[in-house]
Amino acid sequence: MRPRAILGYGAAGVGVVALMLFVGWWRVDGPGAPAPVGQRPVALTEMDFRLTDHEGNAVGPETLIGRPTMAFFGFTYCPDVCPTTLSDISGWLDDLGNEADEMNVVFITVDPERDTVETMAEYVGYFHPALRGWTGPEEQIARVADGFRATYEQVPTESGDYTMNHTASVFLFAASGRFVTMIDYHEPKEFAVPKIRRALEEEMEGAT
Amino acid sequence: MKKYILTSTLAALLTLGGFSAPALAGPEDVVVENAWSRASIGMNRPGAAYMTIRNTGDEPVTLIGLTTPLAMMPEIHETKTNAEGVSSMNPAGEIAIAPGESVALEPGGLHAMLMRLQEPMTEGDTFPLTLLFDDGGEVTVEVPILGIAARGPED
Numbered sequence: 001m002r003p004r005a006i007l008g009y010g011a012a013g014v015g016v017v018a019l020m021l022f023v024g025w026w027r028v029d030g031p032g033a034p035a036p037v038g039q040r041p042v043a044l045t046e047m048d049f050r051l052t053d054h055e056g057n058a059v060g061p062e063t064l065i066g067r068p069t070m071a072f073f074g075f076t077y078c079p080d081v082c083p084t085t086l087s088d089i090s091g092w093l094d095d096l097g098n099e100a101d102e103m104n105v106v107f108i109t110v111d112p113e114r115d116t117v118e119t120m121a122e123y124v125g126y127f128h129p130a131l132r133g134w135t136g137p138e139e140q141i142a143r144v145a146d147g148f149r150a151t152y153e154q155v156p157t158e159s160g161d162y163t164m165n166h167t168a169s170v171f172l173f174a175a176s177g178r179f180v181t182m183i184d185y186h187e188p189k190e191f192a193v194p195k196i197r198r199a200l201e202e203e204m205e206g207a208t
Numbered sequence: 209m210k211k212y213i214l215t216s217t218l219a220a221l222l223t224l225g226g227f228s229a230p231a232l233a234g235p236e237d238v239v240v241e242n243a244w245s246r247a248s249i250g251m252n253r254p255g256a257a258y259m260t261i262r263n264t265g266d267e268p269v270t271l272i273g274l275t276t277p278l279a280m281m282p283e284i285h286e287t288k289t290n291a292e293g294v295s296s297m298n299p300a301g302e303i304a305i306a307p308g309e310s311v312a313l314e315p316g317g318l319h320a321m322l323m324r325l326q327e328p329m330t331e332g333d334t335f336p337l338t339l340l341f342d343d344g345g346e347v348t349v350e351v352p353i354l355g356i357a358a359r360g361p362e363d
Contacts, residue, residue, distance in 0.1 A: 076249070079256040079322075080287050081295045083246055084315035087359045122249060126356040151294055158299070159254075159281050159323045168295035185289045186316040 039149040044069070044177035047147035051108070051136035054120040059134060061147070061177070068180075068199045069104040069173040073150055075111035075164050076123040082107075084186060085168060090128040095193050099200060105130045110145070110152035110166045112138055174202040237265025238305075240339070240349040242361040245322075247353050248329035255279065255322035255329050257337060257351050258361070261303075262310035270342040271303040271311075278335040280324035287316055297321075302342070315359070329353045 047061040064071075070089065074082035086107070093100045107124060109115035112135050115123075120133030135141075145152060150167035157163050168185035172195060180199040183192045243259035255278075263269050274282040286300040300318055305311050313319050320337065322329075329335070331353055338348045354363050 077253045079254045080285070080297065080315060080319050083256075083356065084359075087315075087357045090357055091359065126249070151292070155296070157323070158283075161323075163297055165294055165296040167293050168289055169293040182293070184293060185295055 041148040041150075041171060041179045041182075043179060044147075044173050047144070049136070049140050049143040049147065051134040051140055051144070052117055054117060054124050054133035054135075056117055059132075064104050064106070064173065065177045066175055067102050067104050068175050068202070069106065070170055070196065070199070071104070071106040071108060071148070071173070072168070072170040073108050073110050073145065073148070073152060073166050074168075075109050075166070076115050076119055077111065077161075078164065081168050081185065085170065086127045086131070088186065088189075088192070089131070089170065091189060092192050092196055093128050093130060095189065096196060096200075100130070100196065103130065103196075103200070104132070106132045106134055108134045108141070108144055110141060110164050111154075112136060112141055172196060172199040174199055176202075178202070237263060237267070238269060238339070238341070238345070238347045239264055240347060243337070243349050243351045244358065244361040244363075245320075245329060245335075245351050245353050246358050247331040247356045248325060249356070251325040251328050253325075255325060256315075257320040257322060258313045258315065259320075259349065259351070260310050260312050261305060261339065263305040263307055266307050268307060269305050269345075271305065271339055272342050273340040274320055274337060275340065276322065276335060276337045278326055278329070278337075279322035280326065282320060282322050282337070284313070284318060285321040286318050289316070331355050 044061040044064050049060055051059050053059045072085055072089075074085060076082070089105065093105070105128065107120075109120065115135050117135060120135050124131045124133040145167075148167070148171055152164055152166035154162050155165055170183040170192075172180045172182060174180050180202060181195050183195055239262040241260045241262060243257065245255060245257035248255045261271065271284065274284065276282050284300045284303060285297050287295055287297045289295045303311055303318070311318065333353045334350045335353065336348050337351050338346050340346055
């Protein structure tokens with residue numbers, strides 16, 4: 001009787017340890033792991049998506065390779081964050097002057113339901129001439145966001161419409177497609193402009 | 209429950225009739241500075257207006273709402289950006305301003321969200337915006353409409 005009891009306890013003990021290991025794996029590496037946050041975007045060369053720019057051209061990550069890129073997410077029905085980001089970007093570009101001439105500046109909508117090609121064309125026309133507006137089917141937008149490690153979510157408002165929560169940082173990539181750094185939402189010019197120069201300089205070093 | 213109601217009634221009576229309530233913090237103590245807004249594209253999108261609201265009086269004031277002929281649903285909203293860089297926007301509720309303090313409605317933070325525009329916001333125009341306070345006071349300010357890419361009141 002006694003050895004059997006010991007055996008029983010032993011088996012139970014092993015079971016408990018196995019369970020703990022399983023729970024640990026589940027929560028850290030398994031399906032129960034928290035969604036990756038604060039991860040760096042992958043290189044543009046590793047992304048795969050198909051969108052349409054505001055002039056109706058088919059575009060994808062390869063469109064951006066060869067020139068440094070500044071890209072961010074938003075939507076044209078956004079009253080505060082997006083116009084602020086667009087104005088900030090226009091200010092940075094004005095500061096950089098000719099230096100930024102060879103740069104891609106892309107506004108990618110997270111609200112393709114309302115932001116059609118025509119809507120994007122009208123909207124970007126109000127901002128810096130370098131700005132391009134990209135839209136496309138929802139599943140393609142999801143792929144872009146995934147590559148950028150960005151998030152977005154549709155949220156209903158009291159007025160019966162909806163708004164979008166979204167990553168508001170501006171992403172900087174070198175001409176090679178390598179991710180350089182990001183500019184936080186509404187980051188002061190003194191910090192933002194040197195970051196853009198870093199993305200531009202990497203390009204020059206690569207070329208020489 | 210009964211006791212609670214009694215106490216609160218007493219408290220209300222004391223507040224209303226008590227010596228601790230001098231002149232109610234009226235709109236004369238509220239100064240609105242640097243009001244501005246951005247032009248809209250059409251009427252389907254919500255507009256946003258910004259300003260600094262200063263309480264120059266000796267009593268706290270609480271902003272409880274907005275009205276304007278320009279929009280059916282004007283509301284103070286607040287944009288918040290979390291540690292992962294995700295921005296979201298929600299109604300800010302009532303905003304208390306302590307004596308001598310001011311509250312800034314500025315891009316990326318608090319803003320007057322103008323939902324259901326009745327007409328497009330055209331650059332160069334102005335519109336009246338009335339701030340409603342909890343004591344029944346009102347302050348109306350004429351808000352200039354700047355360009356769609358404006359960054360601040362001086363643009």
